[in-house]
Amino acid sequence: MNSFLAFFTRIAAIAGKEVRQLRRDRLTAGMIVGIPLMQILIFGYGINMDVRHLRAAVADAAHTSASRALVADLEAGQVVHFVATVAGPAQLRELMAAGKISAGLYIPPDFERRRIEGDRPIAQLMVDGSAPGVAEPLRALANLPPTTRPGIRPADPRTLEVLTEYNPERRTPVQIVPALIGVILSMTMVVFTAVSLVRERERGNLELLITTPVKSVELMIGKLAPYVLVGLVQTTIILVTGVLLFDVPINGNIVQLYVGATLFIAATLSLGLVISTLVQTQFQAMQLGFLTLLPSILLSGFMFPFDGMPPVVQWIAQILPLTHFNDIVRGVVLRGAELRSLLPSVTKLSIFLVAAVSLAALRFRKSLG
C-alpha cells in the first residue's frame, strides 16, 4: 500500500473508532445536542444588555406644551415607561423607595425659562442607583436632551443623531446569537479533543498506539476530524434556534458561514490537542480548557468592544480563534459580507490551525522519548 493511502487509512481508522465510541457514549452524545441548545436559550433570553421599559413616574410642575413633549419624547425612546403622574419630588422619592419605579422625572416650574436660557439643566431625572444596569442607561438618557425641540440648537445637529445600523431596534439577541456560535463552540470543542486524548493516555491506549505504525500527526488529525462534524451539528442547532426563537436575520451566504465555522471549529479543536500534550489527567485538561475560555469570551469582542482594549490585550486577542471567528460570523450573518472580504480573519484562523496541530504532534512525539 502506498504511503499516501496508508496515511489516510490510518486517519480514517482513528476517526471511525472515535465516532463509534462517541455513539456508544449516550450521555456525551446527548450533551452534543443539549449543551448548545441550553446555552443559546440561556444567553438569548438572559443576556439582555438593553435596558428597556423601565418603570418611571413624572412630576410635571411646569404644565407647558414643551414639558409634555419632553415626557412624550422620553416615553418614545422606550428606555423608560411612565406608569404614574405625581405631584412633586417627594412623591417620586416615595415611589422609588417602595420599589415601584426605577426613575422619576421632575420638571420644575421654571422649565420654560431654563429652556430659553440654556445654562442650567431643564429638568431632573432621579435614578435608582441600587438596581444593576439601570443607572447607566438612564444617566445617558439625561445627557441627551431631545433635539427636535425649538429653541435648543446644538452646534452640529448630527452629533446627537444616533443612527444604529444592522440592529436598528438595538436588540441584544441579534448581536449575541451569531457571536454565541463561537462562544458555545469554544466551550465544547476545546474540552472534546483535550479529554479524548488524555483519556486514552489515562487508560493506557496511547501506550499501545505509539507502538503501531500510527504517526503522531495522523493521530492528531484522526482525533480532530470527527469533532469537526460534531461542531457543525452544534452550529446548526444554534443558528436554527437563533432564527426561530430570536428572529436573528441571516443576511449573508449560509455556505460561507459554514466554511468559516468549519475553520474555527478545527482551530479550536487543535487548541484542545495542544492542551492534551500539556496535562496528565482529564481533570487538568478540563481546567486548562476552561482557562482558555474566559480570555476568549472577554477579549474576542464578544463582551467588550475590541477597539477599546489596550494594544497588548489586542495582540493577545489576535491569537484567539474566537476573535477572528466573531469577525467572520458578524460579517456574514449581520452585514451580509462576502467571505472574501473577511480573508484576513480566514487566513489567521488557518495559520492558527496548522500551527496548533503541528505543535501538538511535535509535543506529543517528544513526550514519548
Added chain:
Amino acid sequence: MSAERPPPPGSGVPLAIEAHNLTRRFGKFTAVDNVTLEIPKAHIYGFLGPNGSGKSTTIRMLCGLLQPTAGTIEVLGMQVPRDAEALRRKIGYMTQKFSLWDDLTVLENLQFIAKVFTLPRGHAKQRIDAVIQEFDLRELTGRLAGAMSGGQRQRLALAAATLHEPELLMLDEPTSAVDPQSRRDFWESLFALASRGTTVLVSTHYMDEAERCHRLAILSRGKLVAEGPPETLMDNLPLHVVEVQAKDTEGARKVLHELPAVRSQAQLGLRLHALVDRSVGDAAGIVRDALSKASVGAEVNEVRANLEDVFVAATLGTGAG
C-alpha cells in the same frame, strides 16, 4: 520444554536483537546501565527483575519508544532508533496494563488494529478470523472489552499484538492481572508462537514464568547481573544452597543471620534456603553445627539451586554467567 530448547547463541543461530552497552539515564538516575544483550531468533527470552530494575525501560528502548542515552541497538537487522518507524510493522507489543479500548467490542478492537497496520482488506479479515480461532475468542466477538475478565482481555491483547504476524513480540509483564489457569494457557500460546519462528521477549517477576523461558536475563538496578538458559544459571550458581527445615523457623533464621558464611537466606514455605560461600567446604555441616549449638532442632541438606536462589544470588552482586 527443555527438550525442544533451541541451541544457545554463538552456535550460528541468527539473532533477533543485538544491543551493545545500552544505557539510559533520567536526569541523575541511571535506569539501564551498560547492558549488552544477544537475543536469538525464535526463542522465548525472559527479563527477570524486581520493579525498577530497568526491564520496561530496556524493552521500550529496544522497540524504539525511548532514546538510549548510549549504546547501539539492532533489531531484526534494523538500526534502532533510526529505523524505528519501519520496525513497528515487524514487532508486536503488549503492555503491562490492558491497553485496548474498553468501549469497543472484541471484533471492533481487532478491526481497528488491522486498519492501523493497514492490512489489506481480505488479508485483514482472514487474520482476524485466525486470531479469533487461535485465542478462543469466537464466543466473545460482540462483547465489549471492558466487560471481559482478566484472562479474556489478555487473550484479546495477545490476539491484537499478533494480528499483523510480527517477527518479534515484546511483552511487558503480561500476566500480572491474570489467574493461574489463564497464565498457563497464555504460556502455551507463547510456545506455539515461538515454534512458528516468532521471537518472544517477555519481562516478568514470576520465577515459574522465568523458568519457562529458553533464555533469561536477570536485571538488578539497571545492570545485567546474570544471563543464560535457566538450567545453566541454576547449575552454575557459585554458591552452596543449604535447605533448612526447622520447627522453630524464626530461631533458625536468627542463627543463620549470625553466620558470616551465609550470604543470604529466604523462606520458602516451611523451609529456609541459605546461600553459603563457595569457599566453605562443607556448607551443610557448618549450618548444621551452628543450629545444634544454638539448640535449634533442624534437618539440614545441601540442595540444587532453584531459580529463586539464582535470582537472590544475582541481585546480591555475585551472579552466575
